[in-house]
Amino acid sequence: MVGSVIGRAWRAFNRWRRSRPFWAGLFLLLSGLIILFPPFASLKLGSMAIAIQTIGGLSGALIGALLVVCALTMWLRPQFRLAAGVASLILSLTALITTNLGGFLLGTLFGLLGSALALSWTPKTRKRKAAKAVPPAAAAFVVLLGLTAHGVGQPSYAFADPTTSSVATSTTAASTTAGSTTTTTVAPTSTTSPSSSSSVTATSTTAATSTTTATPSPPALPAGTRVWTLESPSIAMSGLAYKGIVSTVVGGKTIKVLKFTASSVKIKNLVQTADRGGGHKIVTTAAPGSTSAITDGTITMLTAEIKGTAVINILGIPVRLPIDYTATSPPLITPPDVTFENVVVTNTDQSGGTLTIPGAKIVAT
Numbered sequence: 001m002v003g004s005v006i007g008r009a010w011r012a013f014n015r016w017r018r019s020r021p022f023w024a025g026l027f028l029l030l031s032g033l034i035i036l037f038p039p040f041a042s043l044k045l046g047s048m049a050i051a052i053q054t055i056g057g058l059s060g061a062l063i064g065a066l067l068v069v070c071a072l073t074m075w076l077r078p079q080f081r082l083a084a085g086v087a088s089l090i091l092s093l094t095a096l097i098t099t100n101l102g103g104f105l106l107g108t109l110f111g112l113l114g115s116a117l118a119l120s121w122t123p124k125t126r127k128r129k130a131a132k133a134v135p136p137a138a139a140a141f142v143v144l145l146g147l148t149a150h151g152v153g154q155p156s157y158a159f160a161d162p163t164t165s166s167v168a169t170s171t172t173a174a175s176t177t178a179g180s181t182t183t184t185t186v187a188p189t190s191t192t193s194p195s196s197s198s199s200v201t202a203t204s205t206t207a208a209t210s211t212t213t214a215t216p217s218p219p220a221l222p223a224g225t226r227v228w229t230l231e232s233p234s235i236a237m238s239g240l241a242y243k244g245i246v247s248t249v250v251g252g253k254t255i256k257v258l259k260f261t262a263s264s265v266k267i268k269n270l271v272q273t274a275d276r277g278g279g280h281k282i283v284t285t286a287a288p289g290s291t292s293a294i295t296d297g298t299i300t301m302l303t304a305e306i307k308g309t310a311v312i313n314i315l316g317i318p319v320r321l322p323i324d325y326t327a328t329s330p331p332l333i334t335p336p337d338v339t340f341e342n343v344v345v346t347n348t349d350q351s352g353g354t355l356t357i358p359g360a361k362i363v364a365t
Helices: 002-018 022-036 057-076 078-098 100-104 106-120 136-149
Strands: 042-045 048-051 189-192 202-205 210-213 227-238 241-250 253-262 264-268 271-277 280-285 291-295 299-314 317-325 338-351 354-358 361-364
Touching (some): 022 106, 057 078, 057 106, 100 106, 241 338
Antiparallel strands (some): 042 048, 189 354, 227 264, 227 271, 227 338, 264 291
């Protein structure tokens, strides 16, 4: 019975001790007592009485009493431990020169130790809270700072390569034959897939009759050696991510290009020119005012250069920054959603996704 009571009392004392700078208060209490009593104490050795009478008596009483008050503050009002710790530190150093070397050095040492413990003590360690999301304003500021330092986030829009894409049967390209007039049929919508590879069909008409003939395509370049240029007044990119600088082969030479991925690309008034080698080109244009799109899966793009104006929204305010990115001048920050205006993109390869061109018109030279 007695043991259980003592045990509960000891556990209660431990809880109380851990909730405040207990040892700091104990050392400060000892310091105050050591400084306070010697100037007024007397010692008897048989019939001989020894008393210490110095001018430090008043200073010792004042400093010792204040140190005791600081010690009690540590125990009874731990929320004021910092103020009490600073005060006890100053009192301990002052006692060194005003009260018998600070209670024969021992009082000053205990006071300094107690002050240090008080200033270093913290309440019980709390569990770290989950990191809060970065405020939109702070995130926008960081993005703007990075874009300003290096143009803008990078937009690489390597679009479906017309040299290896198949054109829907509803779309025809115009070619000129001897003694004929060139005409072009424009279909409502043409959808191409970058993974397919068919030749372009040409239609030729004469004054009397209309015939359809297959025009031989220029020899296609090996995969990975294509180069084409995309021009558009506005390209919107979603899920854009910069994957670094990689090597690719163009015209038999290995060059460095920028690698990007995206989830979707929307291009207004698409004009795409593909170089098929030997001076041959294919120019693909969309219907005026239309928006072409690359969708369906992750789009991987290799871009030699992208030049234009990047537009990003920061707290609802559009910010326009000029950009000119190459392998020697890569982007520092890539916002996931960016719109590029008056942009010209030189691409070397693209995979994934399906390119849809409304009212496509394809001309081979």
